[in-house]
Amino acid sequence: MDDRVREATDPALNAKLDAERLRRVASAVDQPAEVITERIRDLDRAWDVERVLEANASTLMLVGVSLGRLHSRKWLWLATVVPAFLLQHALQGWCPPLPVIRRFGVRTRAEIDVERTALKVLRGDFKPLRADGGDPERSAQLAIDMAERRQEPGSGR
Numbered sequence: 001m002d003d004r005v006r007e008a009t010d011p012a013l014n015a016k017l018d019a020e021r022l023r024r025v026a027s028a029v030d031q032p033a034e035v036i037t038e039r040i041r042d043l044d045r046a047w048d049v050e051r052v053l054e055a056n057a058s059t060l061m062l063v064g065v066s067l068g069r070l071h072s073r074k075w076l077w078l079a080t081v082v083p084a085f086l087l088q089h090a091l092q093g094w095c096p097p098l099p100v101i102r103r104f105g106v107r108t109r110a111e112i113d114v115e116r117t118a119l120k121v122l123r124g125d126f127k128p129l130r131a132d133g134g135d136p137e138r139s140a141q142l143a144i145d146m147a148e149r150r151q152e153p154g155s156g157r
Helices: 004-008 011-028 033-045 049-070 073-092 098-103 109-123 136-151
Strands: none
Touching: 004 098, 011 033, 011 098, 011 109, 011 136, 033 109, 049 073, 049 098, 109 136
């Protein structure tokens, strides 16, 4: 999975987020389709890193412009620094707020999509997956592996 945000994130934090995803998917093994479908709906509504960055940047820019207009022009620095961070993120896949956002558990769109696809595998949307001997964590890992392969470039997503 080629993901500039993951590449710019501390490997220990990526491992923690991956372990949390594995636990969530493992808890869905042997759940009724309705439960899995509700979790997929939750993922459809989940905010990814890009959306959080955009919402925070927009808010800070509006605050900076408003305070610059109402109180002191010194607040305009906020309205210039924040877009610079967005540009840096667009060019490099990293910006200063990113580590904080990731520590709050905000995932990339690709990470969310892998979990969604893994849940669809478990729900039975793809070919059957029961070569695991009944181990929920093994089923979850197989589903995640299948989902990650589905996300790779040229995999026909």
